[in-house]
Amino acid sequence: MTEDKPREACGIFGIHGHPEASKMTYFGLYALQHRGQESAGIAVIQNDNIVSHKGMGLVSDVFDMDHLGELKGNTAIGHVRYSTTGSSILANAQPFVVHHRKKSYAVAHNGNLVNAAMLKNELEEAGSIFQTTMDSEIFLHYFVNNLKYGFDQALLYTVSRLKGAFSFVVLSGKGEMIGLKDPNGFRPLCLGKLNDSYILASESCALDLVNAEFIRELDPGEILIINSEGMRSLKSRVVSTKTFCIFEFIYFARPDSLIFDKTVYLMRKAQGRQLAREAPVDADLVMPFPDSGTYAAIGYSEESGIPFEMGMIRNHYVGRTFIQPTQSMRDFGVRIKLNPVKELLKGREIIIIEDSIIRGTTVKTRVKALRELGVKRVHMRVSGPPHRFPCHYGIDFSTRGELIAAKN
Known part of the structure; x- marks a missing residue:
């Protein structure tokens, strides 16, 4: 996937x-x-x-x-x-x-x-x-x-x-x-x-x-x-x-890097804190899809007072070239990389923090899987700005039609 x-x-x-x-x-x-x-x-x-x-x-x-x-x-x-x-x-x-x-x-x-x-x-x-x-x-x-x-x-x-x-x-x-x-x-x-x-x-x-x-x-x-x-x-x-x-x-x-004279960890936490101020919502827990969004989720949790949990566990041994699932096995494509902690999430209202959503394909599949698990309600929050225009400066999205924010 x-x-x-x-x-x-x-x-x-x-x-x-x-x-x-x-x-x-x-x-x-x-x-x-x-x-x-x-x-x-x-x-x-x-x-x-x-x-x-x-x-x-x-x-x-x-x-x-x-x-x-x-x-x-x-x-x-x-x-x-x-x-x-x-x-x-x-x-x-x-x-x-x-x-x-x-x-x-x-x-x-x-x-x-x-x-x-x-x-x-x-x-x-x-x-x-x-x-x-x-x-x-x-x-x-x-x-x-x-x-x-x-x-x-x-x-x-x-x-x-x-x-x-x-x-x-x-x-x-x-x-x-x-x-x-x-x-x-x-x-x-x-x-x-x-x-x-x-x-x-x-x-x-x-x-x-x-x-x-x-x-x-x-x-x-x-x-x-x-x-x-x-x-x-x-x-x-x-x-x-x-x-x-x-x-x-x-x-x-x-x-853990210092780039452009800023510590990346602290910048991502600060983005999460600001997100909590701009887009607050009541829920039982805050969680990321690891590893993206983890540090912004910590910041959101600290600012909002809502507990932070690792509700999805990532398999770090999945390479980028694992066999692509067929359409009939599409759920396998989600589970092979991330697996939910069922007892933690079932019946709960959760806030998912992502650092960015580009095309929107993966996040839709993951949210659907959480709902099928029995999560009561899912709130999505994104710490990065919406990406409505293509980038030709070394990032691999080159057409506006690829970008979910450009369609909404």
């Missing part, structure tokens, strides 16, 4: 100046696994060259100690992917590596380029040959084609041509690691420090896992270059306003 939730592009991680860079990247990707489960990869600098290992599946499926042992080097980047552009195939796994005039470069990307088709056509007319269907590859083509104007100018020009939501980590075989954000700062990217090593990561939970210190969130439009001499920042020529993606707070980010 398809989950009625937004899906996002990827998680990215990079570390510069660590003797076990690939292992640190491996751990960092573990912490970011929630941002993408289709493929994983690590690229590392070895003797002015870049080597990589990529595969389909979870981080634990793709890497073992032999793979990590072959990825020797002190600077590495990594990627976990959920595809919003390009097919879910090995050729589209990242980091993407190119070799250009005896130099190597690698890129890992989180986001989506809205002008990708135009830029790709422009590059192909100029003679570029693409190896993947990812919009991420466009960045490297523009970058290497403009290196003749200098390293910094190539970066600045490339960023000026890209439109959309993007955070990149980039490797140069000569030893640089680069982190950059789009001028709006849609997607998170933070800087951390581990002894003498610098780290870039989509979320601070990846820094926590490797025991690194959080330094700061990169600014919108910032290009941060890290090498053996230290760090320096460039600022994109494109002037824009700070416009981060609300779904990072509502759904994408791990609750």
Whole structure:
């Protein structure tokens, strides 16, 4: 059964100046696994060259100690992917590596380029040959084609041509690691420090896992270059306003992460508290459909004084690729992931807190199952705003007709 939730592009991680860079990247990707489960990869600098290992599946499926042992080097980047552009195939796994005039470069990307088709056509007319269907590859083509104007100018020009939501980590075989954000700062990217090593990561939970210190969130439009001499920042020529993606707070980010200088857990609880003030209702208990809505439900409970309960128990061992149920077995599709605590819910009036409802298909099925169980009354409350328009910035709903809020 398809989950009625937004899906996002990827998680990215990079570390510069660590003797076990690939292992640190491996751990960092573990912490970011929630941002993408289709493929994983690590690229590392070895003797002015870049080597990589990529595969389909979870981080634990793709890497073992032999793979990590072959990825020797002190600077590495990594990627976990959920595809919003390009097919879910090995050729589209990242980091993407190119070799250009005896130099190597690698890129890992989180986001989506809205002008990708135009830029790709422009590059192909100029003679570029693409190896993947990812919009991420466009960045490297523009970058290497403009290196003749200098390293910094190539970066600045490339960023000026890209439109959309993007955070990149980039490797140069000569030893640089680069982190950059789009001028709006849609997607998170933070800087951390581990002894003498610098780290870039989509979320601070990846820094926590490797025991690194959080330094700061990169600014919108910032290009941060890290090498053996230290760090320096460039600022994109494109002037824009700070416009981060609300779904990072509502759904994408791990609750223990600090993104855009806010703790996600506390933000979600605050949303639940505000929801209780704006949409109060009397009931016997407050509950989420785990894991979405859990922290907003806690906030709603605290503000309203209505007890919080885990009325549905989630099976955490159900992967994203379990066999789809036939129409005649549609109830199985609900029960395989969530199972109600029958004695807790039967005959009770309940408030269900969701963080978001996009298409509305899954929540309808789950509420129907609760009513058939004998729940007296179900009140739905949603902590996030209604989504009435499509998003082309790296989230997988692209037409207004998909959105339940657009129909009501």
